[in-house]
Amino acid sequence: MPFRQFVLKVASRCDLACDHCYVYEHADQSWRRRPKVIEPDTLTAAADRIAEHARAHRLPAVHVVLHGGEPLLAGHDLLEQAIVGLRGALEGVCGLDLRVHTNGVTLDARFCRLFAAHGVRVGVSLDGDRPANDLHRRYADGRGSYDRVIRGIDLLRRTYPGIYAGLLCTIDVRNDPVAVYEALIALDPPVVDFLLPHATWDHPPPRPRSETEYADWLIAIFDRWVKDGRPVGVRMFDSIIRTGRGQGSLTEAFGLDECDLAVIETDGRYEQVDSLKTAYDGAPATGCDVFTHTLDQLAASPSMAGRRAGLEGLGETCQSCPVVTSCGGGLYAHRYRAGAGFLNPSVYCPDLLRLVTHIHEHDDRARGAPPPPRGSAPAVSAAALPIPQDELDALGSGYGGGEVIARLESGQRFIRRMLVTGVGETGLPGVPGAWDLLLALDHDHRDALQRVLDHPYVRVWAERCRESAAHAAPEPGYLANLVLAAAVRAGVVARLTVPVTGGLLHLPTLGGLVTGRVAEARVETGPGGFAVTAGRRRWEVRLDDRAGGDWLPVRRLAAEGLSVVLEDADPHRDCYETPVSPRLPRERAEEWQEMFARAWALILADHAAYAPALAAGLRVMTPLASAGPDADASATARYAGGAIGVALPGDPATLALLMMHEFQHVKLGAVMDLLGLYKLHLYHQSDTRLYEAPWRADRRPLEGLLQGTYAHVAVADFWRVRRHGGAEVDTRAAEIRYRRWRSGTLAACGTLIDSGSLTPLGERFVGKIRATVESWSDD
Structure with a gap:
């Protein structure tokens, strides 16, 4: 498929310092090595390559955008040379739609006369009214650009309306969407483009309030735009409407049209789209240039293959999605995840699903068309599973080995990093300094940082921040505690002020320091330990310090081939339905060790x-408060993968049963973080019914019944074996328990499958559970 659209970079620098710029502020920094403006011979070679390509493919027209950086920095004379050169090279070959996209701050009458004389249309970037625009689009000294941009736009709309192409607005959900819309519409643009801020799974976009915050923001504008009678074109909305009707998209951000755009940099190198600069350094590179490679050679290069593959280039999750023909899997760059490449849904997937569904449903009503079946997230087919089917089947059978657990932990690790990134990018008080240190540690001491981020209660804390929950613990500022724990592990010098909770300064994975009633403390780390200053007191702590005094190091439980943290200090361990125990006395901790072994x-x-x-x-066992002398207590928390809570029972057999039971919940929670076992509507459970559960007096939602069913495989199996135990075992009681839990688990499997709410993958998973329990029938 030939290229029909070209971005020609005539300048590689900019006169603004926008902090959301994907060219200068994201992972790829190749702009530093490029000429500030394009050389005349590079212009000539680029024009000749475009003409050669158009002639070879008999294209009726091509579209070229003069871009940057800021293209107006190339100056009036060089821009005129570029325009004349392109028109001359394509004369008699094909038509040329020539445009320039600018930030508008230096757009003057001379530029406008030049563009008008040669039929060059001008697009301008503006993020809304003054507060919205100047939130990001500022000069390096912090001054806003709004006044100068408006001056340039007014020049276009009042004096040169024929070359006024439209406005591009980058979304920031902190801005009022209707105020942004009204400010843009007031400038009479022919077209408005809304751009989702470029982000990846490694660096997800900030979502202060909800997982569909960008969709909600855009829906507010869409509804107002429809109410106003669609006064201007909005490329995003028009593309979603068109693709919903089976027509082509107007932008590469939507639809399944194969990408037909190539970028030519100021040094003549061909690149993929600029948005890829947000993925990693070198992501847009192709290894081709205008001097030695034709555009057909570029089209055939491996670097272009994924972006030009249409539906076939998407993962199975996207291919089977009900809105894929409109969202197209999202912008290619937004699918990136380190270690997994671009074969992922967009990091904006929940937003795209909600936005596309809303617009399609409106369009169906407006046209009187019967709505197609939409709204349920698809099952994931085996071809795209992050877990091989045989390993997933082993998990479904109730067991699973170390290799599949490592895969599940990889998914958990990704989620924790994504959530911590969300906190770090909030800019809330106490966060920026810790975030800067975290980024430095992630670059130079990733293993030390990862050991801290792997702590199960890190996700509990991060989820609480994301949900803006009203918890007593200091939430975003706790990022400093995490980062300092990693700095101590790495042995690097760092200084931060950290919050203190309940008189304890906690450093996850290391321990806690009893500081007394202070709100915060100053921590200085270095090789082998750290120092703490709080009020008038100062402590020096070495990593090899044993328990004693105010420093309470993390305790561990050890047995043959297994070592776990006995976590009785982390302020975020209070995530279970049962209250957690306070710090254990030494004697009680020794009882735990004996019982655990x-x-x-x-x-x-x-x-x-x-x-x-x-x-x-x-990895972690957290002591729970005792439920009484004759009652056992254990629990898991949905977000604390790798951790279980247990009140120490009276005998090791009961502890073994509780460990087996609760870790089933841990495994299944990690599976459900990666795979859709039941049907969803806008990423929430579709089935809101309550079901009978054989092990509880109250009725349970679908997910709760699924969790209980999986956990009781282990419970039934425990008593199945136990009923053949030695003299110390009440074998008759074990037999009764086995029969009860075996029949209850089978009944629950039937309820789940008959619900009609499982995905095909979920039905297979539950089928494996049932097959395991049925295999015990000869008992």
């Missing part, structure tokens, strides 16, 4: 099928 030995001896997963994935 005996329970693990029992699991190895009698329930070995569960041991590999536990050994690979159980």
